[in-house]
Amino acid sequence: MPPGSFLFDQSETPAFALLLVSGCVELLGVRDTEETLIELVRAPDFLLPAAVVNRQPYLLRARVLNEASLVMIQAEAFRNTVASDHALCLAVLACQATQFRRQVKRAKNLQLRSAEERVGCYLLRLVEEAALGEPVKLPLEKRLIASQLGITRETFSRTLLAVVRHGLRVEGDTVNPDNIAAARARFPLDPLIDGPEAAIPLQAKRNRQ
Amino acid sequence: MPPGSFLFDQSETPAFALLLVSGCVELLGVRDTEETLIELVRAPDFLLPAAVVNRQPYLLRARVLNEASLVMIQAEAFRNTVASDHALCLAVLACQATQFRRQVKRAKNLQLRSAEERVGCYLLRLVEEAALGEPVKLPLEKRLIASQLGITRETFSRTLLAVVRHGLRVEGDTVNPDNIAAARARFPLDPLIDGPEAAIPLQAKRNRQ
DNA sequence: TCCGCGCATTGATCTCAATCAATGCAGGAC
DNA sequence: GTCCTGCATTGATTGAGATCAATGCGCGGA
Known part of the structure; x- marks a missing residue:
């Protein structure tokens, strides 16, 4: 699917389980316009499995950001297989649990931190995760990073100027960590907010009854 | 467990899967103080099954609000049973999916609506769900409703005065719908935000292979 | 080459909700 | 009864971030 495609809209009943194989998809809450x-969502991941397994309408709109490849599985067939294949069921459970934890982290980030802290922690995380000596690049357009951090483009732009005082200078899409110690002091990363969130499914076990 | 008890704290590794049988539990994000x-969380529900099944630390603190009864299941035993019992796995999946959707609704409510709209929709939902002619009572202390709506006590108090203009008058813990039509016009309920979110697990099916 | 569109930046202003502060009020302990 | 403590209300002030507006920039298309 090319960028900009709508995969589904909110309030639709899922016709397919969508597995994102490559690319990137935005999930958007919609109100009027x-x-x-x-x-x-980044590949690989399921798009809102919650709606599919619970037979409920989507709460969000899905739009392709980067060229995306998807596996489309008839929703009813998917549910039947989840209901009959224990290993798949465990995998979907792990995936769904991970998505839940990402939402919780997002909520904590938005509610416990100021805009400047969110921006600072976001940048610092990029720096810390990059290989030493590698140039650090913003992984997305600024308007999307701003959305992820729950602020407007304009505020993001201004905040980038503000965090120079704390050792993080952004020029274009390059992050220059002028003073990492200062940045760490001002923007302490919390693994319970900033850490990665990966799913490791349980192994299915033979039922000994 | 009596009110105020801590069931677990954030960053702890789950020792038990906690099933809330009766009562009410707050899940709190913590930063310093x-x-x-x-x-x-209202009974019946699992407390953060995501952390248990994914073998990851809790992201939140759990504190009992109303006197609560809990079933405590050794975490490893719980995971083993989820891994061996397909029906349980499906039930946990449905529960987890429901909790995910509640988080998404919460996020939409906070991001797409102003404080006044959140308060108005909350009150209107209470009114609409009450039996006709029944007096409508706030189901929680005001400070907790305010937290749920992402505002402070003070703002909540002031906003209650403001929404009188739209036909919703609150006195003590009683909601008086002076003008339901006006309230509906100003605060349109959206089932994708305000609707209930209930889990109906899939039925396990014999694997035909 | 020129045009047009979307993103980014910068400035000016506004506003919603938080914060700080003081008072009132109800229920529980003793 | 009296004290205490936590919740609720009300007022005054502040401030973080949004909004509105204008300009610049980069890129793809014909």
């Missing part, structure tokens, strides 16, 4: 980014 | 309500 307003859209707000709720989640940014 | 600040606490922010992320979810209010």
Whole structure:
């Protein structure tokens, strides 16, 4: 699917389980003509499995950001297989649990931190995760990073100027950590907010009854 | 467990899967001495099954609000049973999916609506769900409703005065719908935000292979 | 080459909700 | 009864971030 494609809209009943194989998809809350980014899905992941397994309408709109490849599985067939294949069921459970934890982290980030702290922690995390000596690049357009951090483009732009005082200088899409110690002091990363969130499914076990 | 008890704290590794049988539990994001309500769990429900099944530390603190009864299941035993019992796995999946959708609704409510709209929709929902002619009572202390709506006590108090203009008058813990039509016009309920979110697990099916 | 569109930046202003502060009020302990 | 403590209300002030507006920039298309 090319960028900009709508995969589904909110209030639709899922016709397919969508497995994102490559690319990137925006999940947006919609109200009238307003859209707000709720989640940014990166491959590989399922798109809102919750709606599919619970037979409920989507709560969000899905739009392709980068060229995306998807596996489309008839929703009813998917549910039947989840209901008959224990290993798949465990895998979907792990995936769903991970998505839940990402939402919780996002909520904590938005509610416990100021805009400047969110920006600072976001940049610092990029720096810390990059290989030493590698140039650090913003992984997304600034408007999307701003959405992820729950602020407007304009505020993001201004905040980038503000965090120079704390050792983080952004020029274009390059992050220059002028003073990492200062940045760490001002923007302490919390693994319970900033850490990665990966799923490791349980192994199915033979039922000894 | 009596009110105020801590069931677990954030960053702890789950020792038990906790099934809330009766009562009410607050799930709080913590930063230094600040606490922010992320979810209010009502019986019957699992407390953060995501952390248990994914073998990851809790992201939130759990504190009993009303006297609560809990079933405590050794975490490893619980995971083993989820891994061996397909029906349980499906039930946990449905529960986890429901909790995910509640988080998404919460995020949409906070990001797409103003404080006044959140308050108005909350009150209107209470009114609409009450039996006709029944007096409508706030189901929680005002400070907790305010937390759920992502505002402070003071703002909540002031906003209650403001929404009188739209036909919703609150006195003590009683909601008086002076003008339901006006309220509906100003605060349109959206089932994708305000609707209930209930789990109906899939039925396990014999694997035909 | 020129045009047009979307993103980014910068400035000016506004506003919603938080914060700080003081008072009132109800229920529980003793 | 009296004290205490936590919740609620009300007022005054502040401030973080949004909004509105204008300009610049980069890129793709014909």
